[in-house]
Amino acid sequence: MxxxxxxxxxxxxxxxxxxxxxxxxxxxxxxxxxxxxxxxxxxxxxxxxxxxxxxxxxxxxxxxxxxxxxxxxxxxxxxxxxxxxxxxxxxxxxxxxxxxxxxxxxxxxxxxxxxxxxxxxxxxxxxxxxxxxxxxxxxxxxxxxxxxxxxxxxxxxxxxxxxxxxxxxxxxxxxxxxxxxxxxxxxxxRKLPTPSLFELFMFRWGRTSMRLMLDEGWRDYCYYRDQGWFTSDYFYPTRLGPVKKAFAWSVDSWFSRRIPRQPGHDALKGK
Ligand SMILES: Cc1cc2nc3c(=O)[nH]c(=O)nc-3n(C[C@H](O)[C@H](O)[C@H](O)COP(=O)(O)O)c2cc1C
Incomplete structure (x- = not known):
């Protein structure tokens, strides 16, 4: 035992x-x-x-x-x-x-x-x-x-x-x-597997949307910020090869240009 x-x-x-x-x-x-x-x-x-x-x-x-x-x-x-x-x-x-x-x-x-x-x-x-x-x-x-x-x-x-x-x-x-x-x-x-391209895509898309569409009035935004997820490669430390790195970077940049910035969300803020 x-x-x-x-x-x-x-x-x-x-x-x-x-x-x-x-x-x-x-x-x-x-x-x-x-x-x-x-x-x-x-x-x-x-x-x-x-x-x-x-x-x-x-x-x-x-x-x-x-x-x-x-x-x-x-x-x-x-x-x-x-x-x-x-x-x-x-x-x-x-x-x-x-x-x-x-x-x-x-x-x-x-x-x-x-x-x-x-x-x-x-x-x-x-x-x-x-x-x-x-x-x-x-x-x-x-x-x-x-x-x-x-x-x-x-x-x-x-x-x-x-x-x-x-x-x-x-x-x-x-x-x-x-x-x-x-x-x-x-x-x-207890392994932390290297993310697949799909998982990387979902993470980068999700975090870019949160960064641009939400702010400190939202728990998701604060959670991602506090975990360091707005700047990390993935949810947890992982080794990305050059192809995945380039792919992840292009997802960030593609969505950064397309997702409209929506600071405020006054209707729900402070609820
Ligand atoms: C309300 C109800 C709906 C059920 N619907 C289905 C079903 O759609 N398909 C199926 O294969 N079995 C269905 N069953 C059978 C149960 O999945 C089965 O009896 C199962 O063993 C119940 O789990 P338990 O023995 O832990 O209570 C249904 C049973 C109940 C009570």
Whole structure:
């Protein structure tokens, strides 16, 4: 067993209100990780927390997450989310999408898509379904993990239709076991990968838009400024070769000339 400060923390957020198939898939996944000896895990049942539906005021994204007017358990969940070295989102397929519980949680996390902080941490998802369309949900989770800037291990889908044949049960177990091996490797590597051209483009475009269209009245602007992201190569120190450097520079300069400067935004400022 690794000493306490070497232990990696993994939090799994479960979007089913019952402890059945989604829970069992998550338990197997987490047990596999614990068996490695240097991982401690927590299963967070979203249904055990008071989490209200987002009212759409946009205060969290625009002005700061601490200004959310809803008084509930969001901050407890955020502590678990941001305090983990690895995160798992697990949801049943409900009407061809994530469960309502999970979607409420994702909406309350939307501010972190603006101001990402998953760098070097691992992310994956488990979708559980009776019949069909879970792959779309897994792709959606992958996109969320990427937006939060985690190192994403592509999510997997397992089946729950009863009565379950031995073949399906074994296939599910194999899927979860393989996922936990891949997740552990990503978790333990803690790597900060060199950005792809697409990631570089998104970063440079986003930060140039913020620099020109926002000002100190906006949390995104302050966050980017305080992190040094207006002048850095990327979100974190990385080595860009000459081609990527030239590409990144041209994205900056192209958008700098085209995005209209909009200081003020008086209508929303100081809200
Ligand atoms: C409201 C509701 C909607 C569902 N919609 C779908 C669906 O669109 N596609 C599907 O394959 N399964 C669907 N299912 C089946 C669940 O995904 C399946 O029963 C799953 O195992 C539920 O997870 P749980 O066992 O952790 O509660 C639905 C179940 C419920 C309760």
């Amino acid at each position: 690794a000493s306490e400060d070497l232990m990696m923390k993994v939090a799994a957020f479960v979007g089913s209100a019952r402890r059945q198939h989604t829970y069992r898939a998550v338990e197997r996944f987490l047990a596999n990780l614990r068996a490695r000896g240097d991982v401690e895990t927590e299963t967070v049942f979203l249904s055990d927390y008071r989490l209200e539906i987002c009212k759409g005021c946009t205060l969290c994204t625009g002005k700061g997450e601490e200004l959310c007017p809803l008084q509930d358990d969001r901050d407890l969940l955020l502590q678990k989310f941001f305090g983990a070295d690895g995160v798992v989102f697990a949801s049943p397929n409900y009407s061809f999408n994530v469960s309502g519980l999970m979607k409420v949680f994702l909406d309350r996390l939307a501010f972190a898509l603006h101001r990402p902080r998953g760098f070097g941490k691992a992310f994956t998802s488990i979708t559980v379904e009776a019949i069909y369309r879970g792959k779309e949900i897994a792709r959606y989770f992958d996109f969320i993990g990427m937006g939060l800037r985690f190192n994403v291990v592509k999510g997997r889908v397992v089946k729950s239709l009863e009565p379950m044949t031995d073949e399906v049960r074994q296939r599910n177990e194999k899927t979860i076991d393989r996922l936990s091996r891949e997740f552990y490797a990503t978790l333990a590597s």
